[in-house]
Amino acid sequence: MSLLKSAHGGNTREAAALLGISPEQLLDFSANINPLGMPASLKRALIDNLDSAERYPDVEYAHLHAALAEHHHIPVSWLLAGNGETESIFALVDSLKPQHAMIVTPGFAEYRRALQWGECAIHEFALREEDGWQLTDTILNALTAKLDCLFLCTPNNPTGLLPDKQLLLAIAKRCETLGIALILDEAFIDFIAGEEGFIPLLHENPHIWVLRSLTKFYAIPGLRLGYLVNSDEKAVAHVRSRQMPWSINAFAALAGEIILRDSAYQQATWEWLEQEGGRFEQQLRKLSGLTVYPGRANYRLLRCDRGDIDLQKLLLEQHVLIRSCANYPGLDARYYRVAVRSEAENNRLLAALNHTLSGTTLAD
Numbered sequence: 001m002s003l004l005k006s007a008h009g010g011n012t013r014e015a016a017a018l019l020g021i022s023p024e025q026l027l028d029f030s031a032n033i034n035p036l037g038m039p040a041s042l043k044r045a046l047i048d049n050l051d052s053a054e055r056y057p058d059v060e061y062a063h064l065h066a067a068l069a070e071h072h073h074i075p076v077s078w079l080l081a082g083n084g085e086t087e088s089i090f091a092l093v094d095s096l097k098p099q100h101a102m103i104v105t106p107g108f109a110e111y112r113r114a115l116q117w118g119e120c121a122i123h124e125f126a127l128r129e130e131d132g133w134q135l136t137d138t139i140l141n142a143l144t145a146k147l148d149c150l151f152l153c154t155p156n157n158p159t160g161l162l163p164d165k166q167l168l169l170a171i172a173k174r175c176e177t178l179g180i181a182l183i184l185d186e187a188f189i190d191f192i193a194g195e196e197g198f199i200p201l202l203h204e205n206p207h208i209w210v211l212r213s214l215t216k217f218y219a220i221p222g223l224r225l226g227y228l229v230n231s232d233e234k235a236v237a238h239v240r241s242r243q244m245p246w247s248i249n250a251f252a253a254l255a256g257e258i259i260l261r262d263s264a265y266q267q268a269t270w271e272w273l274e275q276e277g278g279r280f281e282q283q284l285r286k287l288s289g290l291t292v293y294p295g296r297a298n299y300r301l302l303r304c305d306r307g308d309i310d311l312q313k314l315l316l317e318q319h320v321l322i323r324s325c326a327n328y329p330g331l332d333a334r335y336y337r338v339a340v341r342s343e344a345e346n347n348r349l350l351a352a353l354n355h356t357l358s359g360t361t362l363a364d
Contacts, residue, residue, distance in 0.1 A: 030321045061248060074199065091242065106325065126330050136167075150183065160298075290305065
């Protein structure tokens, strides 16, 4: 069982309180945030526009939506930004009002919470460890006319895996045939260089909604910014009509206008993840008592094969916080998720893991 009450990573306040230290003294591997930090271009823009806090944001967020539309080469009418992707999840469920929805386990907790707000029966499709936690074509038979909604996270959280493209197309086709709204959560897809996701295919798939987050890739979780995309303009307008006004603060809206143009930051992030993500995973695999599952996002799923230890607790005593996956349906207290951070920070986690698992110092 996780030491922390929070259903998400990044709760450094609660973790630090257990040790009687300040949150700044913890090295946080529980939240999957880009270690490059907020883009310098955005920092300058925020400083130059501090007086934005003295005015109401544009209730339509016209400049933000125009920037998103330009970035994806789609009409503005397909887009709706929100206060983080989580708001988009709840707003979409509120608009669609599904009666029978399917979620994939293990997966992001907020799909279930959003669906539980309404009168919706939740059906689970369980990923299997023997399949490497990868989605397989067995889900096709699980999709029936009884369902009206399917949530898929691509890449999945916490596994970091993308489904096979042909399988994803087959799922999309079956959902169209059966009248199922397919909701693709692409919160981490920006980390995968060259991966465009499903947005370029939405024109011919109005039954598909894509959810995106800007907080992880651009390291702005405190600003909160996400958006949804769908090619059915009337459907998007209906979600917009039910959205709370001014749900995005002025600085978050400004961030969306600035960061999407920062190609240097994007390239630096892809280069960091390709180099450091691979090295980090290789070093993790060298540790005895630990099973490492390959992922393509900026985090890795781990299984501790030492039944006599609480890995999260022992690492926390070394001021390193990792994400327990005990509260993910389909996983248990043996499983953990760790972010990929900088080389120096990753080395500190590797040393702490090695000390915990074997009681020795990690060799260079």
